[in-house]
Amino acid sequence: MKKQSLMLSSAVAFAVIAGATAASADTLRLLTWGGYAPEDVVAKFEDMTGHTVEVTKSNNEEMIAKLRATGGGGFDLAQPSQDRIAGPQAEFGIYKPMDMSKIDTSLFIPSMLEATKGNTMVGDAVYGVPHVWGTSGLVVDTAMAGMVKDYTDLCSPDVAGKVSYRLKRPTLIGFAFSMGLDPFAAYGDEAAYTDIMGQVEAKLIECKPGVKTYWGGGDELMGLLRSGEVVASMAWDTGGWKLNADKPDITFVAPAAGALGWVDTFVLPAKGKADDAAYAWINFVMQPEVAAMITAAAGNFTASQGADEFASADLKARYQASFPAEAIDNIKWYPPVPAGLEAIEGGVLDRVKAAK
Structure with missing residues (x-):
């Protein structure tokens, strides 16, 4: 019944979008990441609305550079990460505020929507809403290291010599x-942040004797976990699910303190000319069935409420096991990084690396 009702509500929503946009069809110039606008989704949207979609694939650095060079022109909808919005907007004025009355907020996972709105505000205006997301947390061989439930559990004597993580800011x-x-x-308090990082530095140096290796790349870590040399590590959710497909005892675990989350958003470039088409695209791709198509193409889930129900059976099972509702609501979303903090972190990482 749940799936049937979702499909019915989506069909109604599709009809509303189509009716609202058919009278004023425009070309939507979309600046996005690979996999976020797959051809089958674009075709479905174009058939339903009469809009056409021009897709330009990019990344954070290129998106900001393109929009900065044109003062926010050339595109109607862009998808930078949420920590690339407030700062560039305050400095360059390359976005326009979101009209939340034109977005069907019921389609979004509430905690993700609220976090992204808060992290993309400039003044009283919201500049971004969430789309594709992912996390880093723990990848654990549950048969060998089932007691690892949080980041500091990687320091436990029970797994000494068989853990790994990166010497990076996450x-x-x-x-x-x-x-x-x-x-x-x-x-916002450099002294307080320095104190926190000092405590973390001491903890990481204390834990260093139990670390098998500090991994540098995903392939290296996957090999260590597959071989059993490492039984618990900090890593990304998609990596844990990929390993789970080969070795059922290994999976991604959302840490008790909260997985660390990134979000790629929707934003309106300041000089965009097709806002109606942009809002129609947002409301279309956030429908659960469509969002599941994007997950299949991109490999990551979206902020669409209930889209996991339409994912492949295997991926759905892995996602739901790793992310019950309380784990979703406990994700710690990366806010924009103030100037100066990365230098503090760099010093900590250098000292941990050098410690004997």
């Missing part, structure tokens, strides 16, 4: 939350 952030600290809350 490790610092994750350990801080696991230690009961809130690094994001200290982003």
Whole structure:
């Protein structure tokens, strides 16, 4: 019944979108990532609305550069990560505010929508809503390291010599939350952030003897986990699910302190000319059935409420096991990084690496 009702509500929503847009069909110039606008989704949208879609694939750095060079022109909808919105908008004025009355907010996972709205505000205006997301957390061989539930559990004597993580900022952030600290809350206070990072540094140096290796690339880590040399590590959700397909005991675990989340958003470029088409695209791709098509193409889930029900059976099972509702609501979403903090983190990482 749940799936049937979702399909019925989606059909009604599709009809509303089609009726609202058919009278004023425009070309939507979309600046996005690979996999976020697959051909079958574009074709369905064009057939339903009469709009055409021109897709330009890019990345964060290129998106900002293109929009900065034109003062926000050349595109009608773009998809930078949520930490690339407030800063560039305040400095360059390359986006326009979202009209939330034109977005069907019921399609979104509420906690993700609220977090992204908060992280993309400039003044009183919201500049972004969430689309594709992913996390880093723990990948665990549950048969060998079932007691690893949080980042600092990687320091446990039970798994000494068989754990791994990167010497990168996600490790610092994750350990801080696991230690009961809130690094994001200290982003505006350099002294407080320095103190938090000092505590994390001490913890990582204390834990260093139990680390098998600090992994540098995904292929390296996958090999370590497959071979059993490593039984628990910090890593991405998609990597854990990929391993789970080969070795059922290995999977992604959302840490008790919260997985660390990134979000690629929807934003309106300042000089975009097809806002109606942009809003129609957002409401279309956030429909659960369509969102599942994007997940199949991109490999990551979207902020569409209920889209996991339409994913492939295997991926749906892995997602739901890793992310019950409370784990979703506990994700720590990366906010924009203030100037100066990366230098503090770099010093910590250098000292941990050099420690004997």
